[in-house]
Amino acid sequence: MDLLHNLYTGFSLAFSPTNLLAAAVGVLIGQIVGVLPGIGAPTATALLLPVTFQMNPTTAIIMLAGIYYGVAYGGTVTSILINVPGESSTVMTTLDGYQMALQGRAGPALTIAAIGSFIAGTVSTVILMSFAPPLARFALKFGPPEYFALTLVAFGLLTVFGGAKPIKTVASALVGLLITTIGLDVVSGLPRFTFGTAELLGGIEIVPVITGLFGVAEVLTSIEEEVKLDVIRTKFRLRDIFITWQDWIASQWAILRGTIIGFLVGILPAGGITTASFVAYLLEKRFSKHPERFGRGAIEGVAAPESANNAAAISGFAPLLALGIPGSATTAVLLAGFMMWGIRPGPMLFQRNPDLVWTLFASMYIGNVMLVLLNIFFIPAFAAVLRIPYTILMPLIVVYATMGAYSVNNSLFDVWVMFLFSMLGYVMKKLDYPLPPLILAMVLGPLAENSLRQALILSGGSLSIFFTRPISATLMGIAALAFLAPLVRWAVRGLRHAPALSADSVQR
């Protein structure tokens, strides 16, 4: 009954004109950002963060959350119409979505993506609503050792999901952690790595770092690669967008499986929406009776990853709200936003700010309805956005990124920080160092260091505190497994190659 009562309160607040407008603006921006290659959800949320400082925190989080799950919808349009994923989370959609478009079935591809996204988003909101409060109650048992162990799990999972070369993921995360040590040490009050600069005493702000790494660096990469977008010219009459009964039969289980996989991957720290869509597509192909159809325009190849990325976008709020641990770069920005509004996500959030949490949940239902309508009836308008030359949008992205960085403290120092991280991000992208681990580490760094130091103070300096408490010990075990996973993978690959090599040498 509590749940229904909370939801009723949430809906009554979410339906206020201001919150409805915030949800509408959020999902619309998310949709457009998703459509435009070169600007992603982390950049968009970071750019709009300063705009939200004057808003009520609930209205602000509704808008920013709308951007996050709206992006997962919008990225589909470019994946299907131009074979260029608007977002990394829609990479898998290009495989079958673009093939469907070439076969003249762009309409059904976009429609099944919208329907799958809607079902996944709505079902995930129901599960999130039922799952997050008990998780928050469980997290009330957490002390500093458990929080430190949890941050270790997040860092460990980064090496599992982070990229092709785990060592570069680790290096990127270490740099992020290092950045968090700049400024006054909260325990001793001593300055660290400030080099006598007054501006560094307060540490490095996250917004200039994100706008530099994800906004300007992305623009520089696009300038270098000369992005050219050729939209498939297809007619979007109303009757062309409807799917057939056969399409629905082929997609229904893919949507369900994508939803479950997406939700499970999304709640993992460092899981994220991109990983969710990859796992969903690969599993769908593996379990299909006709795997040979995948990559040639199979509609379930669109339904599964699209459902998964939306489910993951919603379930990513579970660790953020209940534990205060972000699972992706975008939820890391949202966490930074919470801090700036003076709210600390975590177990107490459900008790101290129940209105915020339940209004956010209710707004997710409303936002998903808005998005499915936008994606079925307004696709031609979003396809038209793609016809704006990217070279016009690029300088505008840089200008607004700069404004976002400046407006955090009204300081040109932050603009220079953004500039430095633009260069760093550009070079890191060229050398294949993943960027999200740096941001996640930057957000989790203070929690990791403070809880480590508090735990060691509690134990009088003994590390045994991490292994004698059941929750902490379990989390430390999971973290160890996650850190060892790349080594195990490497060893298994080596063993598989060894017989092949010896067989080769025998043949020679």
Next chain:
Amino acid sequence: MWLAELLGGGVVLVLGAAVVVLSRQLPYHAEYGPGPGFLPFWLGLGLIACAAVILADAGIHRVRSGKFFSAGSVRAALVLLLLAGVILLVPFLGFVLGFGLFTALTMRLAGRHHWALCVIVAVLAALSIRWIFGSWLKIPLPEGILGW
């Protein structure tokens, strides 16, 4: 690309070494538990270890495919230089004029658009900065010699 990988690993190595050296100037232990130098010291060592693996990997595999610099890199570098120049000139030009100029020049440089279009988009960008950030959000934007 191999040389770039080596240089990248080298930068990580130098950064790690510098962090280890600088962290030694901070107390490693506090009265209770680790001090402010504890985490940076281990982070520095971690970076050195990562650099060792990256350098060894680059040395063993010697990937020669792909190029770090291309014709497009020059264009990207020019835009970056332009951005640095505008940030430097903001105290004299002001935010609105400075970033209006940046918009026009970048459009011309990266997209080779007609000057008229560059100017129109730049004026719209400048006006939107002034309206959204200056008037609506009331952010005190640096004003240059022209008072914009």
